[in-house]
Amino acid sequence: MAEHTRSSTTIEATPAQVMAVIADFAAYPAWTGEVKEIEVLSEGADGRAQQVRLLLDAGAIKDDHTLAYTWDGDRKVSWTLVKSQMLKSLDGSYTLTPTGDxxxxxYQLAVDVKIPMLGMIKRKAEKVIIDRALAGLKKRVES
Incomplete structure (x- = not known):
């Protein structure tokens, strides 16, 4: 990820509990406002998704895209774009670090859209996506 946006939060749960919520794609529409539909296209031997199709509706931005996921136990999950209507590339990751209990x-994210967009506007959009995702994840895990 060359140019990316990154942000962090602390969640009162173990990495395994947090990763279980991240890996539960079927529940995404319940806690991520932008994800309207999810379809797991393939799973690895560990039962975790390898490719996922997401239908997004974030107001001005609507997209149907497929992401490929790579899992590193309960430490990290990263994803990259397979196909999209609006995006040229999308690379992201969640890295989980235990700090006591x-x-x-x-969350790190780099997005490139097919339409021309200023770098600073792109970074701001990434920051909004990251902040919403982290807040939604924290709320979901801690509830």
Whole structure:
């Protein structure tokens, strides 16, 4: 990820508990406002999704895209774009670091859209996506 945006939050749960919520794609529409539909296209031997189709509706941005996921136990999950209507590339990751009985979650994201967009506007959009995702994840895990 060359140019990316990153943010972190601390969640009162173990990395395994946090990763269980991240890996539960069927529940995404319940806690991520932008994801309207999810379809797991393939799973790995560990039962975790390898390719997922997401239908997004974030107001001005609507997209149907497929992401490929790579899992590193309960430490990290990263994803990259397979296909999309609006995006040229999308690379992201959640890195989970245990801190006592809590977990620091770092979300890193780099997005490139097919339409021309200033770098600073793109970074701001990434920051909004990251902040919403981390807040939704924290709320979901801690509830």
């Amino acid at each position: 809590k977990t620091e979650v770092t």
